[in-house]
Amino acid sequence: MICLRKWRNLLKTTRQRVFMEKETGKLIMFIGGLTTLAGLVWYVAGERLQWFGRLPGDFRGEKGNVRFYFPLTSMLLLSLVINLLIRLYKHIR
Numbered sequence: 001m002i003c004l005r006k007w008r009n010l011l012k013t014t015r016q017r018v019f020m021e022k023e024t025g026k027l028i029m030f031i032g033g034l035t036t037l038a039g040l041v042w043y044v045a046g047e048r049l050q051w052f053g054r055l056p057g058d059f060r061g062e063k064g065n066v067r068f069y070f071p072l073t074s075m076l077l078l079s080l081v082i083n084l085l086i087r088l089y090k091h092i093r
Contacts, residue, residue: 030089052077 042049057073 034085 053071053074055071055073055077057076059068059070059072061068
C-alpha cells in the first residue's frame with residue numbers, strides 16, 4: 001500500500017515537472033521572439049526612433065566630467081508596451 005502511494009506521488013510530481021518544463025520552454029521562446037523582434041525594429045527603424053531616450057521626463061545632468069542620465073519616461077513607456085504585450089499573450093493563450 002505504501003509503495004503504491006509513493007508511486008502515485010512520483011507520477012504526479014513527474015507530470016507536474018513535465019508541464020512546468022513545457023510552459024517554461026514556451027515562455028523562453030516567447031521572450032526570445034520578442035527580443036529578436038525588438039532588435040529587428042531597432043535595426044530597421046533606428047533613425048526614426050532617436051526620440052526614444054530623449055522624452056520629457058528623461059533626466060540628464062552634466063557637471064565637469066560626470067554625466068548622469070535617468071530615462072524615467074522612456075522606461076515607463078517601455079514598461080507599458082511590455083505589459084500590453086504580455087497581456088495580449090495571456091489573452092491569446
